[in-house]
Structures are given as structure tokens and as C-alpha cells.
Amino acid sequence: MGAYEIDLFNHNLSVDPEFRAGILAGDERAWSSIDLTPDERAAFENVDVAWLYAHGANDFLLHNLFRFGVGGVTIEHYVRGIKAHLAEPRPGHG
Amino acid sequence: MAEIVAAVGVPHTPAFPGLVAREGPGSETAQLYGQIRARLDAADVLVMFDSDHLNTFFFDNLPALAVPVAASATGTNDGTPGMSNRTVPLAAELGGEVLARLTAQDYFPARTARLSLDHSVMVPLHFLDPDERRTLLPIYLNGLAPPLPSAARCLALGADVRAVVEAWDSPLRVALVASGSFSLEVGGPRIADNAIAGVPDVEWVRHVSQRLRKGQTEELVAEATTDRMRAAGNVGGELLNWIALLGAVGERPVEVLEQQAHLGHSYAAWTWS
Numbered sequence: 001m002g003a004y005e006i007d008l009f010n011h012n013l014s015v016d017p018e019f020r021a022g023i024l025a026g027d028e029r030a031w032s033s034i035d036l037t038p039d040e041r042a043a044f045e046n047v048d049v050a051w052l053y054a055h056g057a058n059d060f061l062l063h064n065l066f067r068f069g070v071g072g073v074t075i076e077h078y079v080r081g082i083k084a085h086l087a088e089p090r091p092g093h094g
Numbered sequence: 095m096a097e098i099v100a101a102v103g104v105p106h107t108p109a110f111p112g113l114v115a116r117e118g119p120g121s122e123t124a125q126l127y128g129q130i131r132a133r134l135d136a137a138d139v140l141v142m143f144d145s146d147h148l149n150t151f152f153f154d155n156l157p158a159l160a161v162p163v164a165a166s167a168t169g170t171n172d173g174t175p176g177m178s179n180r181t182v183p184l185a186a187e188l189g190g191e192v193l194a195r196l197t198a199q200d201y202f203p204a205r206t207a208r209l210s211l212d213h214s215v216m217v218p219l220h221f222l223d224p225d226e227r228r229t230l231l232p233i234y235l236n237g238l239a240p241p242l243p244s245a246a247r248c249l250a251l252g253a254d255v256r257a258v259v260e261a262w263d264s265p266l267r268v269a270l271v272a273s274g275s276f277s278l279e280v281g282g283p284r285i286a287d288n289a290i291a292g293v294p295d296v297e298w299v300r301h302v303s304q305r306l307r308k309g310q311t312e313e314l315v316a317e318a319t320t321d322r323m324r325a326a327g328n329v330g331g332e333l334l335n336w337i338a339l340l341g342a343v344g345e346r347p348v349e350v351l352e353q354q355a356h357l358g359h360s361y362a363a364w365t366w367s
Contacts, residue, residue, distance in 0.1 A: 008153075053283075079288070084191055
């Protein structure tokens, strides 16, 4: 539904062990506990860091995807995604 | 009345407990924390200026300034590696005094009656209070999610918190602590090419440390705009915790000042007698 839900997903990964375990296990109850759009859910499932950041994700919270290994994300994948925006700052975020 | 016995500043890197467990007490990080811990022997209570990392608080209700009045809190709440969870006793009475007196002085602190603690509090506690014998009062300043409070207001806050502590009708001895780094990017575009964090502005770390060494607080406050701190990383606003501490420290000279500039950190202690 927007940046709030994206950030809530990443926040819950950090502070809610049950949510985190559910996401890592592919538990549909965990995935559907946050009101994500289909595009947002796809971005999380694919760990599309560049897309999430472009759509307003807080970058500090975003690192929880790597910290907890969502989708088996590697550091190379994460760095490539987050640095995709170095050349062109995301709209509205300076 | 309560007595202030020390003022110190340290970083709170969540990997440090695990690192020191692996490398032992002779490691650089263990030694640096040890230097600071030695200044706290007389303290019963730690009042810690801290910036929560969107773990204790979230965007549904994110205070610029928050003061706990709870009797205890559990941490870590954010899965920090190498640390077991524990319940930390909080200085609830002092929290109530700080909340009331700051509000009377035209601050707008949030009252926090229930909370848990993330690594930004628990990592300093891990190293500074290994015997787990002290009570804690974290005072939260938003250092991560703009709009950030101004450096000038944080400086004034530190001085006013000091006055509240010194007026507290208690026999306890209090140490003031700043938690945070000067330059650090976590998870954002300016991380290193092979790590989840990076230090975008090592020169800023050295510059801030020089300001501390020379006691140039006014100059530092003038420089520490939100844009300048954020240029040093997405958690660069943690400098506000140090500036609040400087407000409490006043004209006292820094006595210990060590850097891990390549990591964005400094460790400091001020003479207090």
C-alpha cells in the first residue's frame, strides 16, 4: 500500500521473531499480515532492493532484508540493488 | 541530591559483542570500551542519550524526544547477534523527574511507559555494565528519520537534563552516556561495496573529534545541521546524542578521546570532579 507498509515489513523482520520466521519459511499468514500490493509483495519475494528503495523504503530498515537473509539475498545482490540509485536520487527524496 | 560522576561517549555497533567474543579482551574494540568503562566505577545509574533505530519506535508514532518512565525494559529487541536477552532495571523515578521538568521548560517529550531496548542501548550496556548492576535511563532523540531535532536544541537539552539530575533527591551517583557514531551508513546507497555498512565521511569523524578535543562545542553545533550530519551517513544524526552530552558537560575538558575513524567511531570521557 506504500512506503509505510514496506517499512512495516522491514521493521517487523527486526522486532517480531514470529513474523521473521514465517517470512523465511514462506508462511502465507506472515506474508498476508501486512497489506502489500502485488508489486510490493513481488519486490520482497524477489528481494528487489532497487525497486523497494525507489518506492520510498527507509534505507536503514531495508538492510534487515540482508541481515535476516530474506530470499537468500547475498551482499553482492543487496549492494547492486541499493547502489543502483547512486546516479539518480529517488524522486522526492533529494 | 544525586551526584554526577562521569560523562562518556561510545559507539554501539551491533557486531561488536560477537567480535570481542571472538577476538578476546585484548582486541582493539575491547580495549577502547575498557578505557571508558574504567571511568564509570562509581556510577549507580547510567543516563544515556540515544537514537533508537526504528525498533523501539516506528513511523506510526515516532517521537523527536522520548523519556521512559517504566520500571524495566527488555533487550535486545532487534536480534542483535552475540547477545542474550535480559531485563534491564530502569530509573523510573528519575525518568518521571526528567519528563516533568523538561515539559515545564517548554520541551515536548513523549512519555514512554512501556518499551523494549535495541542494540543502540544494549551494546553500550554490554560493554560498560558487564556486571549488570546499574539502572538505566535512556533519553531518546530522533537521529535517524528526518526531520531531526536541531543541534542547538539538543545542546540545551543536555544542560537541562544535567540540572534535573543534580536536583534529583537521591543518594545515587549518575553517569551520563552518549551512544552513537559520527559517520555511518547502514543499508543505504553509500555502504561499502562488500558490506552492509560503510563510512561515507571519515574526515567528518576526524573533524568532530578535533572539535571535541579542543572544546569547540559552539562551532560543532553550528556545523551539525541535518544536511551535514546526513551527508555523513543515514545514521549520522547520532551525533545529536553526543551534542546533548556536550550540553551537560559544559566547559569540562575531554580527558580520553580515542578514534576508530575508519569505522566512524570515537570513544570519549570527560573529566568530572
